[in-house]
Structure formats: C-alpha cells, structure tokens
Amino acid sequence: MLMLLSISSCGKNIAFQNSIVVPAANGSVNVTKDSNKNYLIKIKISDLAEVNRLQPSKNVYVVWMETDGDIVRNIGQIKSDSGFLSSKLRATFETVTAYKPSKIFITAEDDGDIQYPGMQMILSTNKF
Known part of the structure; x- marks a missing residue:
C-alpha cells in the first residue's frame, strides 16, 4: 500500500507597510521553514508601478532580507507574473x-547585483 503524506509547515504571513513612494502598492510576505531547516520566502505584490516610471527612474526592484543579527542581504530581483x-x-x-529573516524590504535600484540597499525604499515589513 502506498501512502502519501502532505507535510505543511505553518508560516508567518506578514503585510508590507504602506509605501510613500508607490502609495497604491500593497502586498505580503509568507515565510515558512522547510524540512531542511531553510526558510522559504514568498512575496506577492499588486499595484506596483513600473520601476522606470518612478522619480527618479530606476532599472530594477531588489528584494532585501534583514536577519536576526541585523545583517542585510540582497536576495534577488522582483519578477512579475508575466514579464517584468x-x-x-x-x-x-x-x-x-x-x-532566518526578521524583516523584508524592497528598494528601487539602478543595478540588481548591488550589495547594499539604496535610499529609494518601496515596500517594507515591520520586524517579525
């Protein structure tokens, strides 16, 4: 007999704070711990303006993670459901x-491979 088990780890669902730069933007972050003790981070955002329409214009949205030790890491670029x-x-x-993430935030940048966030904060969670 073949038995299938579905194991789901309860995670945290954290809302982004309102954005000053893109007021209509809203979204959430879901963080779950997997069986390998890694953290899966999923972000969903709606009403996010195209990055080249911001003032000043930028090239890419970069996602950052702050850890419990207050270390900030570039964890990737935002990609949309179809195209950018x-x-x-x-x-x-x-x-x-x-x-382990303690805060997630998104900045608008000229280059996606930067090591430190710029000043144009788009969305941010509170510490969790």
Whole structure:
C-alpha cells in the first residue's frame, strides 16, 4: 500500500507597510521553514508601478532580507507574473535561504547585483 503524506509547515504571513513612494502598492510576505531547516520566502505584490516610471527612474526592484543579527542581504530581483510587470502591475518573488529573516524590504535600484540597499525604499515589513 502506498501512502502519501502532505507535510505543511505553518508560516508567518506578514503585510508590507504602506509605501510613500508607490502609495497604491500593497502586498505580503509568507515565510515558512522547510524540512531542511531553510526558510522559504514568498512575496506577492499588486499595484506596483513600473520601476522606470518612478522619480527618479530606476532599472530594477531588489528584494532585501534583514536577519536576526541585523545583517542585510540582497536576495534577488522582483519578477512579475508575466514579464517584468504584468498589465495588472502584479509581481511575485520566491526564494530559499538558510538565514532566518526578521524583516523584508524592497528598494528601487539602478543595478540588481548591488550589495547594499539604496535610499529609494518601496515596500517594507515591520520586524517579525
């Protein structure tokens, strides 16, 4: 007899705070711990303006993670449901990290491979 088990780890669902730069943008972050003790981070955003329409104009949205030790890491770039941003301005992001996140935030940047966040904060969670 073949038995299938579905194991789901309860995670944290954290809402982004209201954005000053893109007031219509809203979204949430879901963080779950997997069986390997890694952290799966899933982000869903809606009404996010195209990055090149910001003032000043930028090239990419970068997702950052702050860890319990207050270390900030670039964990990737926002990709949309279809192309960079879908026609409904929705975007999703998913990554796995060995580090426990305590805050997630998104900045608009000229380059996606930077090591430190710039000053143009788009969305941020509170510490969790």
